[in-house]
Amino acid sequence: MISLDFLAVQPSQEDFQVAIDKLVDSCVPAPHGRGNQKVYDDSYRLAKELPQNDFSLSLEILSEAGENVLASISELVAGPHHFTYPLDPNEDVLTLQPRLYKLNAYSKDGFFKSHRDTPKGNHHVGTLLIGLPVAYEGGELRVSHAGKEVVFDWGSKCSEGVVTQYNDFKISIPWAFLFSDVEHEVLPVLSGTRVTIAYDIFMFESNTGFMFPKPNIEASTYPISNQIKSALQNPDFLPQGATLAIALSHAYPMPKNEMSTQGIARSLKGSDVILYRDLKSLGLDVSLEAVYKLDPDSSGYEEHYYTIPRDGYEPVLKDKSGRWVVCAYYTSETFKYRDIDIRSDSTSDYETILEEGYYSFENFLDESDGEIDINFKPEVMWIRRPDNTFTQAGSFLAHSNEPAIGYYYAAVTFVVIVPPYGQGTRRYE
Ligand SMILES: O=C(O)CCC(=O)C(=O)O
Numbered sequence: 001m002i003s004l005d006f007l008a009v010q011p012s013q014e015d016f017q018v019a020i021d022k023l024v025d026s027c028v029p030a031p032h033g034r035g036n037q038k039v040y041d042d043s044y045r046l047a048k049e050l051p052q053n054d055f056s057l058s059l060e061i062l063s064e065a066g067e068n069v070l071a072s073i074s075e076l077v078a079g080p081h082h083f084t085y086p087l088d089p090n091e092d093v094l095t096l097q098p099r100l101y102k103l104n105a106y107s108k109d110g111f112f113k114s115h116r117d118t119p120k121g122n123h124h125v126g127t128l129l130i131g132l133p134v135a136y137e138g139g140e141l142r143v144s145h146a147g148k149e150v151v152f153d154w155g156s157k158c159s160e161g162v163v164t165q166y167n168d169f170k171i172s173i174p175w176a177f178l179f180s181d182v183e184h185e186v187l188p189v190l191s192g193t194r195v196t197i198a199y200d201i202f203m204f205e206s207n208t209g210f211m212f213p214k215p216n217i218e219a220s221t222y223p224i225s226n227q228i229k230s231a232l233q234n235p236d237f238l239p240q241g242a243t244l245a246i247a248l249s250h251a252y253p254m255p256k257n258e259m260s261t262q263g264i265a266r267s268l269k270g271s272d273v274i275l276y277r278d279l280k281s282l283g284l285d286v287s288l289e290a291v292y293k294l295d296p297d298s299s300g301y302e303e304h305y306y307t308i309p310r311d312g313y314e315p316v317l318k319d320k321s322g323r324w325v326v327c328a329y330y331t332s333e334t335f336k337y338r339d340i341d342i343r344s345d346s347t348s349d350y351e352t353i354l355e356e357g358y359y360s361f362e363n364f365l366d367e368s369d370g371e372i373d374i375n376f377k378p379e380v381m382w383i384r385r386p387d388n389t390f391t392q393a394g395s396f397l398a399h400s401n402e403p404a405i406g407y408y409y410a411a412v413t414f415v416v417i418v419p420p421y422g423q424g425t426r427r428y429e
Pocket residue numbers: 104112117129141184186196198401
């Protein structure tokens with residue numbers, strides 16, 4: 001058992017380096033997950049690690065970081081239940097719990113190629129990485145999600161004086177929190193040693209752990225909700241009302257044989273929380289539904305549902321591209337479903353999905369001489385499709401940080417009922 005107590009006694013920079021070297025000597029080669037296998041492949045990950053049982057570290061490093069790391073994370077992950085303030089004393093309180101996971105050490109040339117961390121259950125929200133305040137070159141943490149990329153260069157930040165500050169007791173410990181579906185990689189270390197401590201962050205309904213403060217993210221900074229708000233006020237927008245589907249922007253881990261989205265409502269991440277709160281505040285009826293990708297290559301009806309638990313659930317909406325089904329949580333003995341076609345709605349930028357029996361859209365157009373029958377009512381309008389979250393679901397199985405353990409990512413969509421203009425929340429007088 002290695003102790004990291006040297007972190008708390010403000011050693012000189014030389015002593016600090018000696019302690020780090022000793023630490024790295026105690027580490028073992030680090031594996032990663034490929035499918036459900038644990039593999040050692042130094043073309044994918046060249047690093048060493050200490051499993052959490054082999055070292056000791058108090059939680060204090062989290063507050064040593066100069067700011068309350070958990071408080072910052074909680075602002076990102078706070079679920080919709082937090083939005084009633086003051087909290088209902090009868091309601092369970094949501095809390096964050098960090099669990100020490102492991103220590104990662106990368107010597108010169110060490111790296112970890114792009115991957116996502118394996119979800120560890122419904123309550124797992126992500127990984128907290130804390131860097132030891134030691135200078136090194138290279139070894140940047142590159143994080144990408146939804147087409148955006150952030151690079152954390154902790155090694156040079158430390159070279160610029162964090163370590164010196166450390167000796168003046170002004171320690172600043174770099175950290176990053178990654179939602180569990182976020183892709184990340186560690187670029188090769190050019191010199192020195194990069195050491196990180198990883199915590200798994202869980203969210204529970206309980207009164208222990210770290211309680212959420214009120215999130216301070218401004219709803220109006222989130223563009224999609226502004227668009228919906230002005231659209232609702234426009235009498236030309238869906239005058240007869242419609243059902244909108246807006247895919248969440250993050251993927252969420254779900255147990256393989258369960259499809260309840262209830263847990264997800266309580267663990268919405270970042271911008272998804274804002275959108276949920278906003279849709280609710282517009283007085284709209286919002287539910288969360290799981291979306292599954294169909295395998296376009298499988299022939300045979302049932303085989304399409306390769307990710308869908310077969311028993312007790314029925315997909316109720318499917319789009320014509322054959323790529324997605326939206327599943328509602330309800331059971332039925334008979335397995336009945338509707339094919340739904342897509343066309344581009346020329347009067348708006350949104351794609352409209354039309355119900356159209358068992359015809360493909362092409363067949364339908366042929367038979368109707370290219371005219372769209374106005375009796376076909378829009379069934380679901382996709383405001384945002386779940387492409388991005390599915391891409392993530394796909395590669396998660398191939399490369400992750402641990403073998404898969406019975407959880408996978410599914411895309412989830414908000415299903416929003418928009419009433420006809422002049423009714424319900426769209427009555428303005
Ligand atoms: O050391 C790091 O910064 C990243 C480690 C990591 O991604 C992992 O252990 O899954």
